Amino acid sequence: MTGPAPSAPAGDAPLEDVTVLELGHIVAGPFCTLILADLGADVIKVENRSHGGDSVRDSSELGTSLFNAMNRNKRSVTVDLKDEQGRAVFEDLVDEADIVVENFGPGVTERLGVDYETLSAIDEALIYCSIKGFGEGPYEEYPALDPITEALSGLMSVTGLPDEQPVRVGTSISDMAASFFAAVGILSALRDRDRTGEGSYVEAPMFESTMPLMSYWLAYSQAHDIVPEPIGASHLNWAPYDVFQTADDEWTFVGPSSERHWERLCDALETDLDEDERFATMDDRREHRGELRDRLADEFNHWTQDEVLERLRESGVPVAPVNDVGDVIDDEHLAATDALTEIETTEGTSTSVDVPKLPLRSNRFEPPEGEQPPALGEHTDEVLRELGYDDAELQALHERDAL
Numbered sequence: 001m002t003g004p005a006p007s008a009p010a011g012d013a014p015l016e017d018v019t020v021l022e023l024g025h026i027v028a029g030p031f032c033t034l035i036l037a038d039l040g041a042d043v044i045k046v047e048n049r050s051h052g053g054d055s056v057r058d059s060s061e062l063g064t065s066l067f068n069a070m071n072r073n074k075r076s077v078t079v080d081l082k083d084e085q086g087r088a089v090f091e092d093l094v095d096e097a098d099i100v101v102e103n104f105g106p107g108v109t110e111r112l113g114v115d116y117e118t119l120s121a122i123d124e125a126l127i128y129c130s131i132k133g134f135g136e137g138p139y140e141e142y143p144a145l146d147p148i149t150e151a152l153s154g155l156m157s158v159t160g161l162p163d164e165q166p167v168r169v170g171t172s173i174s175d176m177a178a179s180f181f182a183a184v185g186i187l188s189a190l191r192d193r194d195r196t197g198e199g200s201y202v203e204a205p206m207f208e209s210t211m212p213l214m215s216y217w218l219a220y221s222q223a224h225d226i227v228p229e230p231i232g233a234s235h236l237n238w239a240p241y242d243v244f245q246t247a248d249d250e251w252t253f254v255g256p257s258s259e260r261h262w263e264r265l266c267d268a269l270e271t272d273l274d275e276d277e278r279f280a281t282m283d284d285r286r287e288h289r290g291e292l293r294d295r296l297a298d299e300f301n302h303w304t305q306d307e308v309l310e311r312l313r314e315s316g317v318p319v320a321p322v323n324d325v326g327d328v329i330d331d332e333h334l335a336a337t338d339a340l341t342e343i344e345t346t347e348g349t350s351t352s353v354d355v356p357k358l359p360l361r362s363n364r365f366e367p368p369e370g371e372q373p374p375a376l377g378e379h380t381d382e383v384l385r386e387l388g389y390d391d392a393e394l395q396a397l398h399e400r401d402a403l
Contacts, residue, residue, distance in 0.1 A: 013040025013365045018190070020099040021046055022074070023114060025054045027146070027175035028131045028206065029103035030070035032182040036099070037073040038358035038367050044093065044383055045071065045374065049078040049403070053376040064347045069355045071373040072343050077384075078377035078403050081112050086402035090114075092387050094122045099186055103131040106141045116201045126199040127189040131178050135205040144206055149174040153210040158217055160230045178209040239285040240265075240296055243322055250305035251322035254296075254312065264315040269299045269308075329354055341370035377403070 018041040022033040030045075037043040047053035053076070056063040077093070080086035094100065100119055102109055109115040109130070116128040133144020142148075147168045150156045155174070160167040182204035189200045211218075217228050220236075233253060235241040241255045256262045259282065266274040273279055273295055278288045285292055300308065305321055312319035323331070334340055340354040347353075358367040380403050381394055389397075397403050 013368070016040035018042070018099065019044065019097045020101060021093055021097045023100065023102040023104065023109075024131075025103065026056050027066070027070060027172045028178050028182075029101050030054070030067075031176055031179035032103075032129070032131060032186075032204075033074065033101050034070055034072070035179065035183040035358065036101075036186065040365070040368075041099075043074040044097075044379070045074050045076045046090065046093065047076055047078050047376060048080065049377055050080065050401075053078070057376065061348075065353075068343060068345055068347065068353065068373045072341075072355065072370045073368060074374055075379035075383060076374035076377055077380045079380075080402050081114070083400065083402040085397060085400065087113075089384065089389075089397065089402065091122055093383070094119050094126065096387060097123070097126065098190070099127045099129065101129045101131070101182065101186070105143055106132070120199060120201075124199055125193060125197065127186060127193065127202065128199070129182050129186050129189075129202040129204065131182050131204050131206070133205060134207045135203060139207065146172040146174045146206070149206040149210050152207055154214050154217065155210060158214075158228050158230050161232045162230055164230075166230075173213070174206045174210045177213060178204045178206040181209045234289070236286075238282065239289045240292055242293055242296075244297055244300040246300050246303055246305040246308055248304045252300070252305050252308055253320050253322060254308075255318040257318065261317050265312065265317050268311040268315045268317065269303065271299045273299070341368075343370040344372045 015036060018036070020033055020036050020041045020043045022029055022043055022045045024030045024033060024045070033041075033043045033045075045054070052058075054067055054071070056067045058064055058067075079090045079093075081090055100114075102114065104112075116130070119128060120126050132140075133149065134140045134142060139152075147156070150159075150168050150173065151166070153174070156166040156168055159169055182202065185202035185204055189202050192198070192200060220226065221228055233241070233243045235255070238255065238257045241257070243251050243253045245251055254265065256265045262279075262282075262285070263274055266272070273292075276295075277284070279285050279292055303311070309319060309321065321327070328334070329340075339357060339359065341357045342352050342354055344351060345353050355370060357370070360367065384394060384397075384403075394403075
């Protein structure tokens with residue numbers, strides 16, 4: 001059996017002939033188009049100069065990092081949609097684009113005249129993707145943030161520790177879930193257009209996009225007439241399945257999910273817990289989960305984290321250190337798989353930062369290296385020249401602040 005074919009030459013990315021206009025801000029829209037950019041699309045971020053562009057360009061310390069992470073490998077164009085000639089420029093951009101992605105709040109696209117009905121009249125083959133808080137229904141006019149949809153979806157109710165206040169996941173998971181589903185919808189629409197020649201409207205609401213992440217909780221709740229509660233790092237199916245502190249005060253996750261794993265865990269830790277009848281089977285261990293956790297916590301206190309990792313990995317027991325972000329940046333596996341890419345930054349004390357690449361690997365293309373996130377309007381003249389605007393026209397547009 002032969003291995004995969006060599007990688008395709010650089011520039012042979014699957015979306016290299018696709019142009020995307022991003023009318024996006026913060027996370028949901030920009031992350032969706034970042035995926036498309038890493039697949040080779042020419043993503044043009046359309047911003048309003050008078051408003052300072054994307055609201056997280058320089059809103060705070062984290063905001064600037066958020067912008068940099070979500071907007072590499074894109075070009076930025078500024079257009080004033082309220083100016084007659086600026087509007088004409090935008091319509092020229094739409095006419096040449098394949099895809100428009102927006103994540104405005106309720107009613108904004110209609111107010112700006114950038115809704116699907118308006119833009120599809122310019123180009124019937126346009127694929128228009130709307131990432132919003134909620135689909136058509138009772139909530140559709142409500143403003144949405146990531147924690148709003150985490151709370152509504154039930155995700156917040158099963159996150160964290162028992163008997164403590166609900167907490168959000170440590171990243172914008174509802175935003176990103178909508179971004180992923182939006183990207184899938186866009187790629188499906190492109191395939192449909194290849195066959196039919198017709199454009200389409202794609203919608204990926206954050207609330208509905210979070211629900212697949214809750215699928216087994218919903219099924220479990222209905223099947224057993226139980227309202228799930230947060231269980232920390234544990235899992236209802238398996239015990240032990242948790243984080244434990246080692247002798248050097250490091251946190252380590254351990255998840256022996258079979259009888260063989262359990263026996264090997266006990267051998268590696270040199271304990272006879274597997275001989276205790278309370279812990280004889282998985283059912284027994286689940287029934288005595290709290291007692292088992294207390295006993296194992298004592299066992300882990302006899303070993304350093306390095307010793308635990310070495311022993312359990314050699315035994316084939318699922319185990320991992322609980323890394324902090326600094327650990328992840330220096331992770332040897334991510335370095336070996338070239339999973340991060342470097343981009344320049346003027347933020348903080350660093351001149352560059354590492355951010356994740358598209359985590360897909362193919363024998364047909366390589367994800368691109370990171371390019372500097374664009375300055376506001378950095379590529380306006382470049383893009384408009386590609387549309388056929390000459391120097392005199394560009395000067396006139398700048399003089400009237402249409403760009």
